[in-house]
Amino acid sequence: xxxxxxxxKYLFRKxxxxxxxxxxxxxxxxxxxxxxQDPGQGLRLIYYSQIVNDFQKGDIAEGYSxxxxxxxxxxxxxxxxxxxxxxxxxxxxxxRIGHFADTQYFGPGTRxxxx
Amino acid sequence: AQSVAQPEDQVNVxxxxxxxxxxTYSVSGNPYLFWYVQYPNRGLQFLLKYITGDNLVKGSxxxxxxxxxxxxxxxxxxxxxxxxxxxxxxxxxxxxxAGNNRKLIWGLGTSLAVNP
Numbered sequence: 651x652x653x654x655x656x657x658x659k660y661l662f663r664k665x666x667x668x669x670x671x672x673x674x675x676x677x678x679x680x681x682x683x684x685x686x687q688d689p690g691q692g693l694r695l696i697y698y699s700q701i702v703n704d705f706q707k708g709d710i711a712e713g714y715s716x717x718x719x720x721x722x723x724x725x726x727x728x729x730x731x732x733x734x735x736x737x738x739x740x741x742x743x744x745x746r747i748g749h750f751a752d753t754q755y756f757g758p759g760t761r762x763x764x765x
Numbered sequence: 766a767q768s769v770a771q772p773e774d775q776v777n778v779x780x781x782x783x784x785x786x787x788x789t790y791s792v793s794g795n796p797y798l799f800w801y802v803q804y805p806n807r808g809l810q811f812l813l814k815y816i817t818g819d820n821l822v823k824g825s826x827x828x829x830x831x832x833x834x835x836x837x838x839x840x841x842x843x844x845x846x847x848x849x850x851x852x853x854x855x856x857x858x859x860x861x862x863a864g865n866n867r868k869l870i871w872g873l874g875t876s877l878a879v880n881p
Contacts, residue, residue: 693855742809
Protein backbone atom coordinates (compact mmCIF):
# COMPACT_ATOMS: atom_id res chain seq x y z
CA UNK A 651 0.00 0.00 0.00
CA UNK A 652 1.24 3.46 -0.84
CA UNK A 653 0.71 6.28 1.56
CA UNK A 654 1.70 8.05 4.72
CA UNK A 655 1.85 6.35 8.08
CA UNK A 656 1.99 8.02 11.47
CA UNK A 657 2.68 6.36 14.77
CA UNK A 658 1.54 6.06 17.39
CA LYS A 659 -2.13 6.82 16.92
CA TYR A 660 -2.47 7.92 20.54
CA LEU A 661 0.35 9.22 22.73
CA PHE A 662 0.34 10.29 26.34
CA ARG A 663 3.08 12.44 27.77
CA LYS A 664 3.91 13.58 31.24
CA UNK A 665 4.81 17.21 31.71
CA UNK A 666 8.51 17.82 31.20
CA UNK A 667 9.00 14.92 28.81
CA UNK A 668 10.06 15.06 25.18
CA UNK A 669 8.16 12.80 22.79
CA UNK A 670 8.76 11.95 19.14
CA UNK A 671 6.02 11.40 16.60
CA UNK A 672 6.82 9.26 13.60
CA UNK A 673 5.89 10.02 9.99
CA UNK A 674 6.86 7.78 7.09
CA UNK A 675 5.85 7.99 3.43
CA UNK A 676 6.43 5.62 0.54
CA UNK A 677 5.09 7.95 -2.13
CA UNK A 678 8.57 9.15 -3.14
CA UNK A 679 7.49 12.70 -2.36
CA UNK A 680 10.11 15.39 -1.90
CA UNK A 681 8.19 17.69 0.45
CA UNK A 682 6.88 16.82 3.89
CA UNK A 683 4.94 18.86 6.45
CA UNK A 684 3.83 18.79 10.07
CA UNK A 685 0.60 20.46 11.14
CA UNK A 686 -1.08 20.91 14.46
CA GLN A 687 -4.86 20.83 14.69
CA ASP A 688 -6.82 22.24 17.62
CA PRO A 689 -10.62 22.45 17.77
CA GLY A 690 -11.88 25.53 15.97
CA GLN A 691 -8.43 26.62 14.85
CA GLY A 692 -7.97 24.73 11.64
CA LEU A 693 -4.49 23.54 10.66
CA ARG A 694 -1.34 25.37 11.69
CA LEU A 695 2.01 24.62 10.08
CA ILE A 696 4.79 23.61 12.47
CA TYR A 697 7.67 22.68 10.16
CA TYR A 698 8.16 21.66 6.57
CA SER A 699 10.95 20.06 4.58
CA GLN A 700 11.50 20.11 0.87
CA ILE A 701 14.62 18.00 0.68
CA VAL A 702 16.71 15.70 2.82
CA ASN A 703 18.72 17.48 5.52
CA ASP A 704 16.78 20.70 5.06
CA PHE A 705 13.71 22.00 6.86
CA GLN A 706 12.01 25.31 7.53
CA LYS A 707 10.00 26.68 10.43
CA GLY A 708 6.32 27.17 9.94
CA ASP A 709 4.00 29.43 11.88
CA ILE A 710 4.24 27.73 15.28
CA ALA A 711 7.68 26.07 15.46
CA GLU A 712 8.51 27.06 19.06
CA GLY A 713 8.79 24.02 21.28
CA TYR A 714 9.11 21.59 18.37
CA SER A 715 12.02 20.10 16.46
CA UNK A 716 12.31 17.95 13.33
CA UNK A 717 14.86 16.06 11.28
CA UNK A 718 14.93 14.84 7.69
CA UNK A 719 17.72 12.30 7.40
CA UNK A 720 15.87 10.17 4.86
CA UNK A 721 13.49 11.17 2.10
CA UNK A 722 10.74 8.95 3.43
CA UNK A 723 10.91 9.97 7.09
CA UNK A 724 10.14 13.25 8.88
CA UNK A 725 9.86 12.74 12.67
CA UNK A 726 8.58 15.50 14.93
CA UNK A 727 9.79 15.94 18.50
CA UNK A 728 7.54 17.78 20.92
CA UNK A 729 9.86 19.16 23.56
CA UNK A 730 9.18 20.16 27.14
CA UNK A 731 9.40 23.78 25.95
CA UNK A 732 6.06 23.41 24.19
CA UNK A 733 3.69 24.73 26.85
CA UNK A 734 0.44 23.40 25.46
CA UNK A 735 1.19 20.30 23.41
CA UNK A 736 -2.13 18.53 23.71
CA UNK A 737 -3.44 18.45 20.13
CA UNK A 738 -3.94 16.34 17.02
CA UNK A 739 -0.80 16.23 14.88
CA UNK A 740 -0.96 15.65 11.15
CA UNK A 741 1.87 14.80 8.78
CA UNK A 742 1.55 15.44 5.05
CA UNK A 743 3.63 15.14 1.92
CA UNK A 744 3.54 16.53 -1.61
CA UNK A 745 5.39 15.46 -4.73
CA ARG A 746 7.69 18.29 -5.72
CA ILE A 747 9.86 20.94 -4.19
CA GLY A 748 8.39 24.41 -4.42
CA HIS A 749 5.27 23.44 -6.33
CA PHE A 750 2.56 24.79 -4.09
CA ALA A 751 -0.09 23.74 -6.59
CA ASP A 752 0.72 20.16 -5.70
CA THR A 753 -1.80 18.31 -3.59
CA GLN A 754 -0.75 17.52 -0.05
CA TYR A 755 -1.53 14.00 1.14
CA PHE A 756 -2.12 13.40 4.81
CA GLY A 757 -1.40 10.66 7.27
CA PRO A 758 -4.00 9.43 9.79
CA GLY A 759 -2.72 11.65 12.60
CA THR A 760 -1.40 11.27 16.14
CA ARG A 761 -3.39 12.49 19.11
CA UNK A 762 -1.05 13.69 21.84
CA UNK A 763 -2.33 14.20 25.36
CA UNK A 764 -0.31 15.68 28.20
CA UNK A 765 -1.16 14.18 31.56
CA ALA B 766 -1.51 38.81 2.88
CA GLN B 767 -3.13 35.58 1.84
CA SER B 768 -6.24 34.51 3.68
CA VAL B 769 -9.16 32.15 3.37
CA ALA B 770 -12.52 32.30 5.11
CA GLN B 771 -15.17 29.69 5.68
CA PRO B 772 -18.02 31.85 6.92
CA GLU B 773 -20.14 29.02 8.34
CA ASP B 774 -18.96 26.97 11.29
CA GLN B 775 -21.71 24.44 10.66
CA VAL B 776 -24.00 23.52 7.81
CA ASN B 777 -27.05 21.31 8.25
CA VAL B 778 -28.80 19.71 5.30
CA UNK B 779 -31.33 16.94 4.84
CA UNK B 780 -30.27 13.79 3.05
CA UNK B 781 -31.03 14.01 -0.66
CA UNK B 782 -30.95 17.80 -0.71
CA UNK B 783 -28.18 19.78 -2.40
CA UNK B 784 -25.40 21.03 -0.17
CA UNK B 785 -23.07 24.02 -0.35
CA UNK B 786 -20.06 24.72 1.84
CA UNK B 787 -18.74 28.24 1.32
CA UNK B 788 -15.16 29.46 0.92
CA THR B 789 -13.81 32.90 0.07
CA TYR B 790 -10.19 33.83 -0.33
CA SER B 791 -7.76 36.70 -0.67
CA VAL B 792 -4.45 36.33 -2.47
CA SER B 793 -2.13 38.39 -4.61
CA GLY B 794 -2.12 36.94 -8.08
CA ASN B 795 -3.71 33.75 -9.29
CA PRO B 796 -4.95 31.39 -6.58
CA TYR B 797 -4.55 27.68 -6.19
CA LEU B 798 -7.60 26.43 -4.28
CA PHE B 799 -8.19 23.13 -2.51
CA TRP B 800 -10.95 21.31 -0.65
CA TYR B 801 -10.27 18.56 1.88
CA VAL B 802 -12.56 16.48 4.08
CA GLN B 803 -11.83 15.11 7.53
CA TYR B 804 -13.76 12.37 9.29
CA PRO B 805 -13.53 12.17 13.11
CA ASN B 806 -10.06 11.32 14.40
CA ARG B 807 -8.75 10.82 10.87
CA GLY B 808 -6.37 12.62 8.57
CA LEU B 809 -7.52 14.91 5.80
CA GLN B 810 -8.59 13.51 2.46
CA PHE B 811 -8.17 15.49 -0.74
CA LEU B 812 -11.43 16.20 -2.59
CA LEU B 813 -10.55 18.56 -5.45
CA LYS B 814 -8.49 21.54 -6.50
CA TYR B 815 -8.56 24.46 -8.89
CA ILE B 816 -5.32 25.45 -10.59
CA THR B 817 -6.40 26.91 -13.90
CA GLY B 818 -8.87 26.33 -16.70
CA ASP B 819 -12.54 25.39 -16.31
CA ASN B 820 -14.14 27.19 -13.39
CA LEU B 821 -16.18 24.11 -12.45
CA VAL B 822 -14.00 21.47 -10.88
CA LYS B 823 -15.25 17.95 -10.26
CA GLY B 824 -13.76 15.85 -7.51
CA SER B 825 -14.15 12.75 -5.41
CA UNK B 826 -17.41 11.34 -4.00
CA UNK B 827 -19.60 13.44 -6.32
CA UNK B 828 -18.37 16.79 -5.03
CA UNK B 829 -17.70 19.76 -7.23
CA UNK B 830 -16.61 23.35 -6.70
CA UNK B 831 -16.96 26.51 -8.71
CA UNK B 832 -14.19 29.05 -8.93
CA UNK B 833 -15.56 32.58 -9.11
CA UNK B 834 -12.81 35.10 -9.64
CA UNK B 835 -14.98 38.21 -9.35
CA UNK B 836 -16.42 37.08 -6.02
CA UNK B 837 -13.13 35.45 -4.90
CA UNK B 838 -15.04 32.35 -3.94
CA UNK B 839 -14.63 28.61 -4.29
CA UNK B 840 -17.79 27.04 -2.87
CA UNK B 841 -18.04 23.26 -2.52
CA UNK B 842 -21.24 21.68 -3.78
CA UNK B 843 -22.96 18.35 -4.12
CA UNK B 844 -26.32 17.83 -5.83
CA UNK B 845 -27.64 15.24 -3.37
CA UNK B 846 -26.22 14.91 0.14
CA UNK B 847 -25.63 11.58 1.88
CA UNK B 848 -25.53 10.94 5.61
CA UNK B 849 -21.99 9.64 5.05
CA UNK B 850 -20.96 13.12 3.84
CA UNK B 851 -21.19 14.34 7.44
CA UNK B 852 -17.66 15.49 8.26
CA UNK B 853 -15.41 18.52 8.64
CA UNK B 854 -14.52 20.32 5.41
CA UNK B 855 -11.50 22.51 4.90
CA UNK B 856 -10.76 25.03 2.17
CA UNK B 857 -7.15 26.03 1.50
CA UNK B 858 -5.43 28.52 -0.79
CA UNK B 859 -1.98 29.23 -2.11
CA UNK B 860 -0.84 31.82 -4.60
CA UNK B 861 0.94 31.30 -7.87
CA UNK B 862 3.36 34.11 -7.14
CA ALA B 863 3.99 33.27 -3.51
CA GLY B 864 7.71 33.08 -4.17
CA ASN B 865 9.43 31.34 -1.32
CA ASN B 866 6.20 31.11 0.61
CA ARG B 867 5.24 27.55 -0.08
CA LYS B 868 2.55 27.30 2.56
CA LEU B 869 -1.06 26.53 2.09
CA ILE B 870 -3.34 28.87 4.01
CA TRP B 871 -6.17 26.94 5.65
CA GLY B 872 -9.69 27.90 6.55
CA LEU B 873 -10.99 27.04 10.01
CA GLY B 874 -13.26 24.34 8.69
CA THR B 875 -17.00 23.85 8.30
CA SER B 876 -18.78 21.01 10.00
CA LEU B 877 -21.36 19.44 7.71
CA ALA B 878 -24.22 17.48 9.23
CA VAL B 879 -26.49 15.57 6.86
CA ASN B 880 -29.69 14.52 8.59
CA PRO B 881 -31.53 11.34 7.55
